[in-house]
Amino acid sequence: MQRHLITSAIPYINGIKHLGNLVGSQLPADLYARFQRARGNEVLFLCATDEHGTPAELAAAKAGQPVAEYCAEMHAVQSELARGFRLSFDHFGRSSSPQNHALTQHFAGRLADAGLIREVSERQVYSNADGRFLPDRYIEGTCPNCGYDRARGDQCENCTKQLDPTDLIDARSAISGSTDLEVRETKHLYLRQSELKDDLDAWIDSKADWPILTTSIAKKWLHDGDGLQDRGITRDLDWGIPVRRGDAEWPGMEGKVFYVWFDAPIEYIACAGEWADAQGGADWERWWRTDKGADDVRYTQFMGKDNVPFHTLSFPATLLGSGEPWKMVDHLKSFNYLNYDGGQFSTSQGRGVFMNQALNILPADYWRWWLLSNCPETSDSEFTWELFQQGVNKDLADVLGNFVSRVTKFCRSKFGEVVPDGGVFGPLEQDLIAELDKRLAAYTTHMENMEVRKSAQELRAIWVAGNEYLQAAAPWATIKEDEAQAAMQIRLGLNLIGLYAALSAPFLPDTADTLAATMGVEVSKWPESIAKALNALAPGHTFQVPDNLFAKIDDAARATWEAQFSGAA
RNA sequence: GGCGCGGUAGCUCAGCUGGUUAGAGCGCUCGACUCAUAAUCGAGAGGUCGGGAGUUCAAGUCUCCCCCACGCCA
Numbered sequence: 162m163q164r165h166l167i168t169s170a171i172p173y174i175n176g177i178k179h180l181g182n183l184v185g186s187q188l189p190a191d192l193y194a195r196f197q198r199a200r201g202n203e204v205l206f207l208c209a210t211d212e213h214g215t216p217a218e219l220a221a222a223k224a225g226q227p228v229a230e231y232c233a234e235m236h237a238v239q240s241e242l243a244r245g246f247r248l249s250f251d252h253f254g255r256s257s258s259p260q261n262h263a264l265t266q267h268f269a270g271r272l273a274d275a276g277l278i279r280e281v282s283e284r285q286v287y288s289n290a291d292g293r294f295l296p297d298r299y300i301e302g303t304c305p306n307c308g309y310d311r312a313r314g315d316q317c318e319n320c321t322k323q324l325d326p327t328d329l330i331d332a333r334s335a336i337s338g339s340t341d342l343e344v345r346e347t348k349h350l351y352l353r354q355s356e357l358k359d360d361l362d363a364w365i366d367s368k369a370d371w372p373i374l375t376t377s378i379a380k381k382w383l384h385d386g387d388g389l390q391d392r393g394i395t396r397d398l399d400w401g402i403p404v405r406r407g408d409a410e411w412p413g414m415e416g417k418v419f420y421v422w423f424d425a426p427i428e429y430i431a432c433a434g435e436w437a438d439a440q441g442g443a444d445w446e447r448w449w450r451t452d453k454g455a456d457d458v459r460y461t462q463f464m465g466k467d468n469v470p471f472h473t474l475s476f477p478a479t480l481l482g483s484g485e486p487w488k489m490v491d492h493l494k495s496f497n498y499l500n501y502d503g504g505q506f507s508t509s510q511g512r513g514v515f516m517n518q519a520l521n522i523l524p525a526d527y528w529r530w531w532l533l534s535n536c537p538e539t540s541d542s543e544f545t546w547e548l549f550q551q552g553v554n555k556d557l558a559d560v561l562g563n564f565v566s567r568v569t570k571f572c573r574s575k576f577g578e579v580v581p582d583g584g585v586f587g588p589l590e591q592d593l594i595a596e597l598d599k600r601l602a603a604y605t606t607h608m609e610n611m612e613v614r615k616s617a618q619e620l621r622a623i624w625v626a627g628n629e630y631l632q633a634a635a636p637w638a639t640i641k642e643d644e645a646q647a648a649m650q651i652r653l654g655l656n657l658i659g660l661y662a663a664l665s666a667p668f669l670p671d672t673a674d675t676l677a678a679t680m681g682v683e684v685s686k687w688p689e690s691i692a693k694a695l696n697a698l699a700p701g702h703t704f705q706v707p708d709n710l711f712a713k714i715d716d717a718a719r720a721t722w723e724a725q726f727s728g729a730a
Numbered sequence: 731g732g733c734g735c736g737g738u739a740g741c742u743c744a745g746c747u748g749g750u751u752a753g754a755g756c757g758c759u760c761g762a763c764u765c766a767u768a769a770u771c772g773a774g775a776g777g778u779c780g781g782g783a784g785u786u787c788a789a790g791u792c793u794c795c796c797c798c799a800c801g802c803c804a
Binding site: 378466467497498500505534535539540541542543545547548551552554555556558559560562563564565566567568569570571572574575614615618621622625628629631632633635636637638640651709710711712713 | 734735741742743744754755756757762763764766769771772800801802
């Protein structure tokens with residue numbers, strides 16, 4: 162039995178995620194986790210909300226809530242949506258958890274002991290009205306270069322000139338609008354990533370099987386320009402993990418917190434601690450410490466391409482720099498972007514479909530199937546309502562749903578709702594078994610390799626094989642000549658439904674449950690041989706004809722949704 | 731402006747280290763079947779692989795230049 166640690170990039174707490182976010186990490190991670198569990202392997206599948214940072218504070222302020230309360234509420238919302246999409250996390254944690262506080266402070270202490278942290282004195286803008294330091298992009302003013310009056314402290318959007326906050330004319334807080342700003346001296350901690358450059362380089366070189374997208378992004382950050390830069394890991398904020406050196410105070414760092422990028426990936430580990438505590442004290446270190454049982458764990462991370470630098474460089478730098486035997490990622494699966502109808506999904510403009518809206522319209526399996534079978538794996542891909550409608554109607558309703566319908570209804574009308582007896586396999590059946598064995602092997606390999614689109618294609622071909630068989634066997638004709646032979650054909654058809662439940666479960670968990678319940682069985686584990694799987698339902702076993710599994714999307718509904726989600730309003 | 735990823739049938743996309751008549755699904759046309767959600771199954775039409783030059787016995791696949799789209803950065 163293999164052991165698989167699987168993590169999905171952790172979504173930011175601020176707001177509800179759109180389908181592009183979903184398909185870029187959580188959904189394929191869930192597909193892989195479900196597949197590995199079905200194979201009988203031990204899986205720990207973790208995700209969490211990323212809760213610290215200025216955007217969370219501002220969103221809370223806008224909602225008129227204390228930030229801790231806001232985060233707790235939004236975590237509950239995201240948690241519920243994850244359940245809605247059947248994301249099978251073993252634990253959905255929070256980067257604000259006590260476990261992450263302790264672990265983040267622990268790592269900072271270790272890094273400091275290793276000489277990998279330096280203090281830097283900086284001059285930053287402080288807003289007296291807001292009572293806080295302002296990140297560069299939250300300072301607005303008039304651009305000294307082009308006169309644009311809404312230039313940000315880091316850059317002017319109008320003329321693209323890079324700016325320093327002090328360059329701005331009539332600078333004001335983007336939060337309150339106050340112009341009562343002053344520059345103050347403040348001290349921050351920097352992680353000396355540059356010291357770890359060679360270690361990281363060698364580590365990435367050892368990952369020959371990583372996708373090109375992943376390694377090229379990592380190499381670019383390592384080698385471009387002046388190479389890997391040291392990064393600030395602290396901020397002058399209230400909301401976050403207080404800066405401490407392990408268990409001890411950190412002189413000069415009072416009132417400061419760690420920067421969100423530093424503590425967020427550590428939550429992958431802390432989340433295992435949260436999971437263990439929720440289990441009443443399970444052993445989480447056997448998943449994360451190679452000196453405590455994690456040496457046989459295979460760790461796979463799923464994320465969008467924008468997250469690659471953090472996962473290939475920043476987080477590994479933290480782990481390597483600690484000098485402790487932490488489990489490092491083995492395989493890193495990154496995704497491109499899903500576009501919406503010719504443009505980008507946009508949270509700020511409400512353009513595209515968001516997770517809550519999607520579930521209000523259609524069941525999770527419709528979305529899971531389409532998103533996964535069209536996921537942006539090798540390049541950006543495109544969501545349009547027409548493509549969505551075609552994919553759902555053809556693949557789910559016509560190919561899979563209709564197969565189940567024709568087999569069960571034919572059986573009911575000729576033999577009743579019971580698996581019929583009689584007949585023996587002939588050449589047609591042997592051919593089908595041979596084809597399915599080949600396809601099962603291909604499907605399994607693709608799933609092992611996390612080739613999502615190819616997996617979906619193969620699964621679909623397995624569904625199609627059922628329709629091809631029925632067309633060739635034609636039980637509706639056979640039954641006029643040889644009832645026993647027709648019984649065998651339809652018994653095979655019923656067993657195919659059981660097989661489809663098992664093979665479809667990673668993509669379509671609810672449908673798999675429905676199919677299994679229809680056949681009066683449990684969803685079985687991953688089949689080893691087709692021949693065996695096709696004898697699972699014995700003659701005499703009763704079943705029930707299900708309602709149509711999938712309703713088709715008609716043109717009217719499509720037009721309605723197209724208008725509803727255009728973001729024009 | 732720099733960098734990155736792409737530009738392959740009407741559409742969405744596969745095509746590994748260069749090697750037989752360039753593939754899939756959808757859409758379209760024709761045919762078969764009638765058990766089924768007017769579903770299914772089969773056959774067919776459709777591409778000078780963005781443009782140009784080069785390397786090679788051989789290039790969608792390597793090199794160079796250009797054009798286009800998208801993304802990131804400054």
